[in-house]
Amino acid sequence: MSRLKIETGSSPAKERFSITVTEKGPYLVYGRPPLAEQFIMPNELNESWYFQEGKHFSTESEPTALCRCGVSHRKPYCDGSHETARWNPELTAVPDSLLDEAEVIDGGTLQMTDNEKYCVFARFCHPHGDAWTLTEESDDPEARKLAIREASMCPSGRLMAWDKDTMKPYEFRFEPGLGLIEDITIGASGGLWLRGGIPMRREDGRTYEIRNRVVVCRCGQSANKPYCDGTHAAIKWKDNLEGEPVGETLPEEVY
Known part of the structure; x- marks a missing residue:
């Protein structure tokens, strides 16, 4: 078992929660975390602005096997289709920390770290100018x-804002949970959103960095598996799950 890495600003979930990424098949979810659709909701200018919950799915099975290849007929669950599907299951992501190759954007009262490799094309960084310009103007x-x-x-945690006085990051206070991202603006379904420091490991025990927020691939086509790299948006992948954004919205409290 490899030593756990924990990203700055993140805390591990309780021990019962974990995800095993099988080498050629599904994600195996332990601990029964809540699982629900998370719709990217636009503002009046059709820009990504908040998440709203949709349909909930059971994780009572121990473990619960969630589709990783993108072609299951029982999504979000695995039905064995990965065995005959045309996809590359290879886990290609390097075991670096998120901040290892991150660019630092320096502003008046903030810094922002940006690791573009983890972009999932959710577009929350664009309203009101963009996150980069706003960071540079953070004296205002x-x-x-x-x-x-x-x-x-x-x-995905690609972007993190840091207070320049304390050099501590701002993070939402997430409880452990899983989200099936739905992007209605572009007509595509996104990755599996892990929140609240749920640890993720490979079958041989090698572990990935524990993060407060991370998105892993559901369409089977990412070039940075298990992480999502936004390919679902380019191929307009859809999970065809029934559900509507009628539930709770993302919490607003950050550290």
């Missing part, structure tokens, strides 16, 4: 507030 209180919000809304 309104720009600072928006920069923190936009970086913190990034579901």
Whole structure:
């Protein structure tokens, strides 16, 4: 078993929660975390602005096998289709920490780290200008507030806002949970959103960095598996799950 890496600003979930990424098949979910659709909801300008829950799915099976190849007929669950599907299951992501290759954007009262490799094309970084410009202008209180919000809304953690006085990151207080991202604006389904420090490991025990927020591939076509790289948006992949954005919205409290 490899030593756990924990990203700055993240805390591990309780021991009962974990995900095993099988080498040629599904994600095996332990601990019965809640699983629900998470719809990317637009503002009045059709820009990504918040998440809203949709249909909930059971994780009572121990473990619960969730589709990783993108072609199961029982999504979000695995039905064995990975055995005959045309996909490459190879786990190609390097075991680096998220911050190892991140660019640092320096602003008045904030810094923002940006690791573009983890972009999932959720587009929360674009409203009101963009997160990069807002960080640079963070001497202005309104720009600072928006920069923190936009970086913190990034579901994959590609972007993180940091207070320059304390050098601590801003993070939503997530309880352990799983989200099936649905992007209605572009007509595609996204990755599996892990929240609240759920640890993820390979079958041989090698572990991935524990993060407060991370998105892993569901369409089977990412070039950075198990992580999502936004390919679902380019191929307009759809999971065809029935559900509507009628549930709770993302919490607003950050550290």
